[in-house]
Amino acid sequence: MELYTQYLLWAFGLSVVFGAIANKANFCTMGAVSDWINIGDLSRMRAWALAIATAIIGVGILEYLGTLDLSLTTSNETSNPPYRSANFIWLRHIVGGLMFGVGMTLGSGCGNKTLVRLGEGNLKSLVVLAVMGFFAWWMLFTNFGYNLFLQWMLPVSIDFSTREIPSQDLAAVFFGLTGVETGAGHGLVVALIAGIALLAWILRSSDFRGNLELLSAGIVIGLLVVVAWWVTAGPQGVVLLEELDFADEKPFFTGAQSLTFIGPTGHVAQYLKEGFSALFMTFGIATIAGVVIGSFLFTLIFRKVRLEWFVSWQDFASHAAGGALMGIGGVLAMGCTIGQGIAGVSTLALGSIVTILSIIAGSAVTMKYQYYRMMREDD
Numbered sequence: 001m002e003l004y005t006q007y008l009l010w011a012f013g014l015s016v017v018f019g020a021i022a023n024k025a026n027f028c029t030m031g032a033v034s035d036w037i038n039i040g041d042l043s044r045m046r047a048w049a050l051a052i053a054t055a056i057i058g059v060g061i062l063e064y065l066g067t068l069d070l071s072l073t074t075s076n077e078t079s080n081p082p083y084r085s086a087n088f089i090w091l092r093h094i095v096g097g098l099m100f101g102v103g104m105t106l107g108s109g110c111g112n113k114t115l116v117r118l119g120e121g122n123l124k125s126l127v128v129l130a131v132m133g134f135f136a137w138w139m140l141f142t143n144f145g146y147n148l149f150l151q152w153m154l155p156v157s158i159d160f161s162t163r164e165i166p167s168q169d170l171a172a173v174f175f176g177l178t179g180v181e182t183g184a185g186h187g188l189v190v191a192l193i194a195g196i197a198l199l200a201w202i203l204r205s206s207d208f209r210g211n212l213e214l215l216s217a218g219i220v221i222g223l224l225v226v227v228a229w230w231v232t233a234g235p236q237g238v239v240l241l242e243e244l245d246f247a248d249e250k251p252f253f254t255g256a257q258s259l260t261f262i263g264p265t266g267h268v269a270q271y272l273k274e275g276f277s278a279l280f281m282t283f284g285i286a287t288i289a290g291v292v293i294g295s296f297l298f299t300l301i302f303r304k305v306r307l308e309w310f311v312s313w314q315d316f317a318s319h320a321a322g323g324a325l326m327g328i329g330g331v332l333a334m335g336c337t338i339g340q341g342i343a344g345v346s347t348l349a350l351g352s353i354v355t356i357l358s359i360i361a362g363s364a365v366t367m368k369y370q371y372y373r374m375m376r377e378d379d
Contacts, residue, residue, distance in 0.1 A: 003240050004251065010231040011286035014224050018259060018287075019116055019294025024302075025217035027051075028113045029337035030104045033363045038371070046202045047214040048341070053198035054222025055346035059229055060191025068233045070347055072256035074167045078241060079233075080254035081263065081334035083349040084167035086160045091153040093354040096333025097340075099325045100262075100355075101362020104337070105370070107132075107322025111261035111336040114323075115288060119295025121305040127316070128323040129265060135327025136266030137273075149332055170194070170348040190348060225343050228258040232283065251279045258346070260339025262330025264288050333358070 021027065025047065032044035062068045072078040074085055104110040107128045109117060114132070118125040139145040160168055165176035171190040175181070202218075203209055231237060233256035244250050252270070254263075264284025271280045299305055310316040330336045333355045335344050341359065344352030 003236065003243060004253075007231060007236070007240060007283060008281060008286045011228070011283045012290040014228055014231075015259065015287040015290025016294035016297070018112075018221060018224050019119055019291035019296075020298040021217050021220055021294075022112060022116045022291070023119065023295040023298045025213050027217050027221065028109055028116075029341060029359075030109050030113060030363060033360055034367060037364050037367050042205070043208055043211060043214055046205060046208045047218040048337075049198050050202050050215065050218025051222040051225070051342050052345050053195045053202065054219050055225040055342050056191050056198070056348065057195035058223065058226035059346040060188045060195070060348075062226065062230060062234075063191075064185065064188040067235070068229055069238055070169075070229075070233055070256070071167075072233050072237075072241075073347060073349075077255070079256040081257070081260070081339070081344075083334070083340075083344045083347045083352055084169050084172075085351075086165060086167055087157055088160060088168045088350055089150070089153050089157040090351070090354060091156060092149065092332050092334070093351045094358050095149065095153075096329045096331070097355040097358025098362035099329025100333055100336060101329075101359040101364075102366045103322045103325025103327075103329055104359070105322070105363045105366040106318045107326060108319065110338075111265070111326060111330065112291060112338050114326075115261060115291040116295040119292045119297075120299045120303070122308045124308055124310055124315075124319055127310075128319050128326075131320050131323030132262065132327040132330075133265035133269045135324045136262055136331050137269035137327075138266075139328055139331035140263060140266040141270055145328075145332060168350045170350065173350065187348075194348065222342065225258045225338075225346055228343070229256075229346070232256045232258070252282060254282050254284060257283060258339075258343035259287055260284065260335050260343055261288060261291070262326060262336045262339060263334075265327065266331065 027047060028044065029048055032048050035041040035044050059068065063070055070084060073083045076082050107114065108124065111132070114125045114128050118129060160173060160176065163176060165172055169187070171187040175186055208214065237256055241255065244253055264282065264287060267282045267284050268288060271285055274280045310319070333340060334351065335355060337356070337359060340352045340355040345356060
């Protein structure tokens with residue numbers, strides 16, 4: 001199991017770097033949406049988009065070179081989540097994304113921001129994380145998610161395999177529907193078009209080009225996502241899959257994936273339930289621990305630890321509701337603002353694109369409603 005240990009160490013190391021950078025640059029999707037909606041500032045949105053563009057181009061190049069086997073992401077057996085599954089359950093991405101967007105606004109941040117704030121000493125985030133983890137566990141390890149959502153979403157899903165399209169990534173769908181046989185080069189072309197188009201929008205802002213902190217944060221976080229894909233879906237990840245097929249005690253292995261933070265909170269709950277059994281230590285659990293520790297180390301060295309607690313029962317209820325919505329919505333949508341918004345979008349999966357648009361919409365509408373209520377109360 002030496003290779004599995006290396007796999008977990010990679011997850012931890014990458015996420016320590018992620019936690020420190022996200023803390024330093026205040027990298028936050030909810031904050032990016034808030035800046036845009038409330039003051040018209042797109043700087044943090046551009047940083048997030050830069051991470052996406054970097055990841056898309058990086059993954060596209062590595063897949064073209066044969067260094068990544070993203071065909072693994074078409075099945076639950078070899079990837080969690082299976083971003084490129086040929087069965088496009090579009091409703092799960094819309095409903096789950098909207099729920100997550102509302103939840104991250106009520107909870108003062110998405111999954112990664114919750115972990116970063118916990119590392120800073122924010123005890124509110126501990127409550128959000130606990131609630132989020134419980135509901136994520138309920139969605140992942142019981143029939144709750146299927147009974148409440150998937151049983152009525154599956155009948156209206158789009159199964160591309162019936163049209164002999166192997167996956168839901170943009171290249172496969174576009175060229176499959178047009179009758180063109182796809183090759184590795186087609187995927188790279190689509191990745192470069194998408195990535196360069198994003199870069200053109202990002203870099204048109206002279207203010208953003210001059211903000212070295214956000215520029216570097218976007219690029220490094222995008223590269224961390226690419227490296228995580230290389231660890232889990234590259235040569236080492238493929239060998240690990242083969243080794244575990246013959247292992248006497250097979251761990252709860254989540255297969256090919258990159259950085260994502262909602263499903264793994266459910267893995268933490270299962271790990272605790274199983275009495276800290278090493279068989280239930282996953283890549284995702286290692287990333288959660290790494291982000292908290294990375295943020296904590298940065299706070300300890302460069303800032304003061306800032307303890308914070310709820311100011312009222314209403315504040316507590318809002319954050320708890322946010323955690324519940326993120327746990328349910330994040331698992332339903334198969335990821336969060338990082339897991340779907342960067343890692344998923346880097347595979348150019350249709351579901352990832354729909355999810356992130358739904359998350360932004362849910363968050364924006366919630367912010368507008370909160371502003372409306374605040375104005376009414378002032379009157």
